[in-house]
Amino acid sequence: MSQMNGTQPVIDIRQITRSFPMGDAPLVVLKGISLTIQPGEFVSIMGPSGSGKSTLMNILGCLDKPTSGQFWLDGADVSQMNGEQLATVRNQKIGFVFQQFNLLKRVPAVRQVELPMVYANGVKNRRERAVSALESVGLGDRLDHLPSELSGGQQQRVAIARALVNQPAMILADEPTGALDSRSGTEIMKIFQQLNRERGMTTIFVTHDSWIARHTRRVIMLRDGLVIADKQVAEPLVAGESERPSEDGELEGIFKETYFGAPEAAFS
Ligand SMILES: Nc1ncnc2c1ncn2[C@@H]1O[C@H](COP(=O)(O)OP(=O)(O)O)[C@@H](O)[C@H]1O
Ligand SMILES: [Mg+2]
Numbered sequence: 001m002s003q004m005n006g007t008q009p010v011i012d013i014r015q016i017t018r019s020f021p022m023g024d025a026p027l028v029v030l031k032g033i034s035l036t037i038q039p040g041e042f043v044s045i046m047g048p049s050g051s052g053k054s055t056l057m058n059i060l061g062c063l064d065k066p067t068s069g070q071f072w073l074d075g076a077d078v079s080q081m082n083g084e085q086l087a088t089v090r091n092q093k094i095g096f097v098f099q100q101f102n103l104l105k106r107v108p109a110v111r112q113v114e115l116p117m118v119y120a121n122g123v124k125n126r127r128e129r130a131v132s133a134l135e136s137v138g139l140g141d142r143l144d145h146l147p148s149e150l151s152g153g154q155q156q157r158v159a160i161a162r163a164l165v166n167q168p169a170m171i172l173a174d175e176p177t178g179a180l181d182s183r184s185g186t187e188i189m190k191i192f193q194q195l196n197r198e199r200g201m202t203t204i205f206v207t208h209d210s211w212i213a214r215h216t217r218r219v220i221m222l223r224d225g226l227v228i229a230d231k232q233v234a235e236p237l238v239a240g241e242s243e244r245p246s247e248d249g250e251l252e253g254i255f256k257e258t259y260f261g262a263p264e265a266a267f268s
Pocket of ligand 1: 055
């Protein structure tokens with residue numbers, strides 16, 4: 001237990017570093033990151049290419065281990081675990097959603113969603129639970145469809161149902177709208193907002209897209225392996241209720257503001 005009182009964070013990392021051996025001197029990619037994320041938060045992680053977002057996500061997802069520092073996930077001291085224990089934690093505590101959906105080509109939707117329960121031994125009523133997860137993302141009428149018979153947005157909804165079905169402590173999503181057109185992206189964002197609002201699902205997004213990030217409730221900005229900003233979004237956008245700025249210049253302005261300051265503008 002990292003904490004005896006109050007709410008137990010889903011994520012509690014302290015002074016995490018990650019370096020990779022490179023010739024003369026190790027390449028230090030994460031330089032000491034400390035964060036807590038509480039149950040029910042909806043967070044986006046932003047930052048320029050190469051800033052360490054994927055490296056951090058891999059650690060949060062227990063796919064990689066930090067070089068130094070401490071990490072508690074839902075109260076468990078993950079930094080002490082071996083590979084097998086980490087695999088169990090991944091299966092039980094984390095739902096992953098990827099940019100490219102990562103569905104199996106020849107497998108119908110309902111079977112895709114049953115799979116995580118097959119890996120978690122002893123789960124009963126797999127089919128019922130898979131059906132109910134698909135219903136919760138609006139795909140109750142697409143159970144037997146193959147990925148090739150679904151739109152991109154529908155495929156991503158299958159992936160979300162698969163991420164949810166083991167009732168994880170959090171969802172980690174790496175650019176989940178990155179491969180979708182804006183209408184499907186909005187549809188996916190609506191589902192994430194609904195899961196967060198109605199079920200308190202803790203959700204962590206990596207995104208390049210500051211307009212997408214404004215739909216979440218907290219934005220953490222990385223730069224060069226460090227957290228340079230960590231802000232609550234004053235008024236998160238509601239998916240489907242506002243138009244994406246159509247002008248490149250306008251988007252560019254949001255990027256600048258997001259990366260380089262103007263705290264009074266975008267976030268409080
Ligand atoms: N396995 C690795 N070995 C060596 N360098 C790595 C490895 N993974 C990432 N890096 C380096 O770490 C830096 C950050 O990478 P990454 O976390 O992928 O950034 P981002 O996702 O923000 O674009 C990059 O310079 C990258 O080349
Ligand atoms: Mg990356």
